[in-house]
Amino acid sequence: MKIAVCLKRVPDTVAKITIGADRKSIDESGLKFVPNPYDEFAIEEAIALKEKAGSGETVVYGIGTDAAQETLRAALAMGIDRAVLLKSPGSPDGLEIARVLAAEVKEGGYDLILCGKLAVDDYNHQVGVMLAELLGLPCISSVAHLTVADGSVEAEREIEGGVEVATCRLPAVLTCEKGLNNPRLPSLKGIMAAKKKPLETKAVPVGVGSIEVLSLDYPAERKPGKVVGEGADAVPELLRLLRTEARVL
Amino acid sequence: MPANAILAVLETRDGALRKVSHEVVAAARQISTAGGSVDALAFGVSAPEGSNGVGANRVLVAAHAEFGRYNPDGFAATVASLAGGYGAIVFAATATGRDLAPRVAAKLGVSLVTDVTGLAIDGGAIVATRPVYAGKVIQKVKLKSVPALLSIRPNTFEPEQSSANAANAPAESVPVPSFEARVKVTGIKAPDAAMLDVTEAPIVVSGGRGLKEPSNFKLLEDLAEALGNTAVGASRAVVDAGWREHGAQVGQTGKTVSPGLYIAVGISGAIQHLAGMRTAKTIVAINRDKDAPIFKVADYGIVGDLFEVVPRLTEEIRKMRSEQ
Numbered sequence: 001m002k003i004a005v006c007l008k009r010v011p012d013t014v015a016k017i018t019i020g021a022d023r024k025s026i027d028e029s030g031l032k033f034v035p036n037p038y039d040e041f042a043i044e045e046a047i048a049l050k051e052k053a054g055s056g057e058t059v060v061y062g063i064g065t066d067a068a069q070e071t072l073r074a075a076l077a078m079g080i081d082r083a084v085l086l087k088s089p090g091s092p093d094g095l096e097i098a099r100v101l102a103a104e105v106k107e108g109g110y111d112l113i114l115c116g117k118l119a120v121d122d123y124n125h126q127v128g129v130m131l132a133e134l135l136g137l138p139c140i141s142s143v144a145h146l147t148v149a150d151g152s153v154e155a156e157r158e159i160e161g162g163v164e165v166a167t168c169r170l171p172a173v174l175t176c177e178k179g180l181n182n183p184r185l186p187s188l189k190g191i192m193a194a195k196k197k198p199l200e201t202k203a204v205p206v207g208v209g210s211i212e213v214l215s216l217d218y219p220a221e222r223k224p225g226k227v228v229g230e231g232a233d234a235v236p237e238l239l240r241l242l243r244t245e246a247r248v249l
Numbered sequence: 250m251p252a253n254a255i256l257a258v259l260e261t262r263d264g265a266l267r268k269v270s271h272e273v274v275a276a277a278r279q280i281s282t283a284g285g286s287v288d289a290l291a292f293g294v295s296a297p298e299g300s301n302g303v304g305a306n307r308v309l310v311a312a313h314a315e316f317g318r319y320n321p322d323g324f325a326a327t328v329a330s331l332a333g334g335y336g337a338i339v340f341a342a343t344a345t346g347r348d349l350a351p352r353v354a355a356k357l358g359v360s361l362v363t364d365v366t367g368l369a370i371d372g373g374a375i376v377a378t379r380p381v382y383a384g385k386v387i388q389k390v391k392l393k394s395v396p397a398l399l400s401i402r403p404n405t406f407e408p409e410q411s412s413a414n415a416a417n418a419p420a421e422s423v424p425v426p427s428f429e430a431r432v433k434v435t436g437i438k439a440p441d442a443a444m445l446d447v448t449e450a451p452i453v454v455s456g457g458r459g460l461k462e463p464s465n466f467k468l469l470e471d472l473a474e475a476l477g478n479t480a481v482g483a484s485r486a487v488v489d490a491g492w493r494e495h496g497a498q499v500g501q502t503g504k505t506v507s508p509g510l511y512i513a514v515g516i517s518g519a520i521q522h523l524a525g526m527r528t529a530k531t532i533v534a535i536n537r538d539k540d541a542p543i544f545k546v547a548d549y550g551i552v553g554d555l556f557e558v559v560p561r562l563t564e565e566i567r568k569m570r571s572e573q
Contacts, residue, residue, distance in 0.1 A: 011382065013383070013501045013502060013521050014519070014521055016385075016520065017382045017386055019386060026382070026386070037502050038502075092390065093360050094351070094361065095354060095355065095358070095360050095361065098355065120383060120501055120502065121381065121382060122381055122388075123363065123364055123379070123380070123381050123382075123383070125342075125351075125363045125364065126347075126351035126354065126361050127351075128351075129348060129351035129352055129355070130351045130352075130354060130355040130361075132352075133325075133351070133352050133355035133356060134355050137431075138322075138431035138432045139321070139348075139352075141347065141348045142344065142347070142348070144495065154435075156438075157344065158344060158495070158496045159343075159345065159437070160267075160343060160344060160446035160448065160449055161439060161445060161446050162437050163437065163438040164318075164319065164344070164434055164436075164437050164438075165434070165435050165436045165437070166321075166432050166433065166434045166435065167432070167433050167435055168431055168432045168433070177495070178495045178498070178503075179494075179495040209360055210359070210360045210392070210393035210394040211360050211362060211390050211391070211393070212390060212391040212393060213388060213389070213390055214389040214390060214391055215388075215389045216386050216387070216388055216389075217386070217387045217389070218385075218386065218387070219380070219384060219385070219386075219387050219528070222527065222532070222546050222548070223548070225532070225544065225545075225546070225547045225548040225549060225550060226548075226549065226550070227539070227544065227549075227550040227551070227552055228549050228550060228551055229551060229552075230551070230552045230553050231551070231552075231553035231554065231557060231558065232553065232557040232558050232560075232561040234551045234553070234558075235558060235562050235565050236565060238533065238549055238551060238562070239562075239565055239566070239569065241549055242510070242531070242533070242549070243569075246510075246530075246531040246548065246549075248452075248509050248510040248530065249510070249566075249569070
């Protein structure tokens with residue numbers, strides 16, 4: 001089984017985000033970066049599927065600057081076989097990212113291409129599905145449960161108030177949702193081995209796209225609230241405020 | 250068809266329109282220029298119930314024997330085949346819309362802006378506002394492609410209440426192009442048909458570690474039932490601990506919600522949780538720690554033992570509801 005995984009380097013989800021001087025990008029100084037959490041589900045699934053198949057290859061692709069090498073090494077430490085860094089500052093336009101990835105994985109002969117359902121920085125929530133469409137492959141997005149057997153995929157995806165069950169043939173593109181698996185932590189042996197695994201770097205042209213970032217701002221501060229009272233005795237006053245002041249009940 | 254026409258892609262389930270469909274039409278109306286029209290596109294085995302009252306000028310019905318459920322390839326082929334006449338196409342940022350919109354975008358070779366919470370026209374271009382970094386930052390982008398493709402976040406665009414815009418729009422059937430169904434949706438497992446999703450419910454009651462053990466979520470389920478039309482959410486800590494399904498998680502790596510009322514129970518308010526609920530219209534916090542960060546964003550707080558406060562709240566709301 002040959003599996004490709006797409007991986008993005010993003011700011012740590014618990015980090016405070018500071019807007020840069022240009023008001024169009026964030027200030028990255030001192031910011032801790034991590035592999036996109038949804039991409040980690042894709043990495044884990046790729047490794048587990050290869051282990052189950054007993055043979056094959058797993059390859060991780062990342063688009064980013066040299067700093068993304070560290071993120072790709074983290075995937076290698078988890079157990080991915082080799083990595084490809086597509087060097088580019090990226091683009092706010094997901095279609096441009098999908099085009100670069102499509103050109104790269106097209107001739108790879110992959111049975112499965114796994115992506116996170118979204119990246120927790122730009123929240124574009126689109127690249128994996130676009131990638132499938134550009135490659136002419138079937139795609140099931142936001143997969144929270146997966147069975148791969150006999151050249152087919154059966155997947156469950158969360159929808160509002162339920163779970164949708166979908167099937168398709170391989171090769172396919174799947175985007176991964178939380179709940180799919182529990183990503184393993186790299187072992188010491190894995191970390192040592194990752195240093196010797198191949199990490200290929202090549203410059204790629206990413207188009208400018210047709211989405212222009214005009215500005216970044218902090219969300220409006222909420223008006224300071226009030227503590228209505230202490231304990232259960234404060235409940236009637238809370239309800240009165242919700243009815244008459246906030247008018248939400 | 251004039252290029253300033255906007256196409257609103259509706260969502261249905263079990264042959265009926267979903268609430269978010271009205272919001273999609275309202276968003277389309279916001280970017281339709283004076284004299285411009287909004288067409289709504291509905292999928293189904295036949296025209297969905299209520300689609301002619303959605304507030305669009307025309308309702309286009311793509312009927313197909315396979316369209317009783319979401320059909321990714323069929324829906325995408327249909328939207329793409331209609332795209333030529335429109336200046337913009339608006340989707341819902343729901344499970345279906347998030348799957349469908351990128352397919353259409355890639356087919357057409359145009360860009361897509363997702364999870365939009367605000368729209369404006371500036372110099373003839375659409376400017377969209379959307380939260381990034383899980384709501385820690387608000388991004389403003391200009392869409393330069395035609396058609397402009399965008400998806401709107403549920404619960405953020407107010408549906409028009411009494412629309413003069415064709416309360417009874419004529420329905421026209423549109424042809425469904427031939428397509429290869431590479432993905433087949435074989436069924437929907439509904440854990441509870443009445444279960445509301447946290448992204449769509451007008452009221453959300455969320456619980457965290459303060460509930461001490463999973464079975465205590467019963468307190469919140471009772472409160473939700475008393476309130477009515479209420480979804481039960483959860484913090485990341487309790488989802489990671491396996492107490493609640495991931496679908497209920499509010500915050501980064503979970504869902505971002507904008508209900509009219511958000512009640513946080515036993516949630517301290519980690520930065521990544523606050524990011525997911527700070528756009529709620531009114532926030533109530535119930536927590537025993539008066540210094541918990543959740544009180545900084547809450548409009549109303551009660552400091553106290555949730556095991557006393559929540560049952561009392563449920564009881565008082567039941568009383569209130571029975572008097573209404």
